[in-house]
Amino acid sequence: MNQPLSVSTLGAQAVDVDIRSVDLSYGTNHVLKGIDLHIRPGEFFAFLGPSGCGKTTLLRLIAGFNRADGGEVLVGGREVSHLPPWKRDVGMVFQSYALWPHMSVKRNVAFGLEERKVPRAEIERRVAAALELVGLSHLADRRPSQLSGGQQQRVAVARTIAIEPKVLLLDEPLSNLDAKMRVQVRRELRDLQQRLGLTTIFVTHDQEEANTICDRIAVMNDGAVQQVGSPMELYEKPANLFVASFLGTANIVPGRVIEEGGARLFEIDAGVRLPIPAHVTVPEGAKLVFRPQHASLGADGARDVSLPGTVLHSEFLGSTVRYGVKVGSAEVSIDVPFQSGEAIHKPGAAVEVGLSLNAAVWLAS
């Protein structure tokens, strides 16, 4: 797959995608609610969110299969809303791959070029380059039904990049592959995108997929963008409770802010309280949010505060043990590294819960 020559054959100038206050409804079902996004040239960008939140709808809008009720979509600075799908030069890889079963792999890949009336010799060259890029030159004459899932997926990608689209859209491209293939193919996709420098939008409901291959992620829920940022930013500085709990496991503990002796404290329950660092702003009605690995059980000098708790249950996960611990009236998960030979706390045991405050955040919604 490492053919610099092919890349230069298929490379194109990267463009940006600008989505401005887009609204869309299916009947009374308001599916996209004022979406604003800017995807930078050459960026690998993800739409991440639970199933049914409108990711596919937004992607199809960019490709021209849906029509927005309001707002505009600009590709490379050019408004495309009025263009039909076949005039947009926005390449889409479908979730089902949509390879035409009555055509060979080669014919599938050549299709878009033929539609563009590219000269025959040029078609030959670009089809060969695209197939080489995805490592399938040797299967050019097969029918799609004679290929494995991973190969079909690569044909679908080759078919799309052969036309040198301005933007590449991928709708859950890994969802029809088994777990092992998924890891391999997502690396290949990342690799390919890097070499082509092609602006790419990747739709997924799987946070691990998005985290591992994307530069930036837009987390979506219920038709609205919740937060945009790099995987690390989203994990460490979630903008709201949805983002916090959708990316990884988060403990969300309700409580109230009280003042005592000029210091702010967060009271989880009567008597169970912890100090709030001075630089942290805590909005009205906010809840304490922290990750399981940012807490510990027993005396741990590295932690900032210590709260009394009771072990409810434990799960052995291999490298760690995840405890469910009752703190006040809240139940939290705590990950403790597993050391061989070390005993596991039994349900009902009284423990000290240590917490690192600089990793904790307070979020209202």
Added chain:
Amino acid sequence: MADATTAGRAHAPSGPFRHFMTSATPGQLALALAITVFLALFLIIPVGTVIYVAFTEKGTGTFTLVNFVDFARTDLFIRSFWNSVYVSAMSVVLASIFALPLAYITTRFDFRGAMLIQTLGFLPLIMPPFVGAVAMLLLFGRNGTVNLLLNDWFGFRIPFMEGLNGVIFVQAVHYFPFILINLSAALRNIDRAMEEAAQNLGCSGFRLFRRIVFPLAMPGYIAGASLVFVKVFDDLATPLLLNVKDMLAPQAYLRVTSIGIADPMGYVISVVLIVMSILAMWVSARAMRGKDYATVQRGGGGLAKRQMRPWESVAAYAAVLLILLLVLAPHIGLLLLSFATIWSFSPLPDGFTLAHYGRVFGESFVYVKNTLIYASLAGLIDVVLGTAIAYLVLRTKLIGRQWLDWAATAALAIPGVVLGIGYLRTFYGVQLPDGTPLATLWIVIVLALAIRRLPYALRACYAALQQISVSLEEAAENLGATKVRTVRRIVLPLMAGGILAGFVTSFATAAVELSATLMLVQSNADAPLAYGLYVFMQSAAGRGPGAALGVIAVLLVALCTFASHLIIEKSQKAKGAGH
């Protein structure tokens, strides 16, 4: 069938049931034997006799090809052969022209009334084509409504119904639903993403249809088209009624009825008819092989049908209306005719009357009664055989059970006229104690109808049984039910919907079938509706009552079909709620 058992061993039991089966019980063996005897007596031996006669010398019984040489040397037969091929092919073309826009528009666009169109599209099937032929003559004939108006306004006529044109027109109108049904199903089964991917790569409009949609729907289209070809090739009554005699099926009938049952030519033509049927089915099977393009919807966004632009909408409605008007013309014409006092040389009837219905209800009700009896019995035989064969094939390990399925399905390739000739030849010699030949009994008509419709009922029963998980039966046996009781209490109730569907298909099509019966009806008192219609329609005076009888036939079949549709839907719903 003698070596059937040994040959059957090579075919491993198919489907997910192979672990379930235990060796056959005596009851299953007896059942299989009974079915074998039935199929042998009423399908294999009569058809075998026809083929045997075609290949042997008259009188001596020695093998010869001289009959086929005679066939090839007779201008009339060769002309008839090519006429049949031409008419069948052109009927397919015309039927495609009717079906293609309807199928495409109703499956691909947000089109109001799509359901209604798909339903209306079935209507032509429940009326025998030859009945429609008379109505079509009155509407499109030389002096029919359309040509009279054309002549008045523009001074020319269009020879819709002249000679072979008439047969093509009538057959296309009658059989186009086969293409509509298959093509619609194929179009509906294409993943929308297949088309969207093409649009995404720059393809649209007619190119999209030509490069992606049509190739993907091709297997479905071929299946429908080959069915139409076979049906038209085999049809006897329509050409006869339109006074076209130089086609193959009418020739077979005329030889046997005018020259006699001993004349070999009728048998030779029969063999040619069988060969053409098999050929068409082979073509269709080849087209389907390895091309199961039905792509299940994966991934979102596939539901939407495209919205039409205003001008597209207007064009689509105009096209759909015109086609519907054309294909429903026989029904409209028949209805008019059934109420008409006199209708000739005028665009519309001179006056209207109820007299024809009175006459039909008075003296011709015996036809209706016979049809109800014959079609019900045939349907019953079919679902009993169909269920039994499906059970033996899917749920037992009986050696050679696939052969039962194949033998029953082989009836598809046997034209009605051939079966009729075979029955006459085989059963005329067999006499009852009082001296009447077996072939003259009305029950023979029932048997012929049952054999002709068996393949359809069998497929319905087969599908119904296939959908029932074996574990349901295992659960019953695990709780102490014997095989027989399991079948009665679990299998049959769950199959009920499919069995009823099979019965209706058999009943509805047997009620309007004529090609086999035309040969076998011996007296008016034993004649079914289709035969009565044929007799009426042959004389100008009989057309009014004939039309009334036709309307009754259509209503009868439509009503039965609709009623059973309701029942099936209800039972399906009840079953769905139970899960």
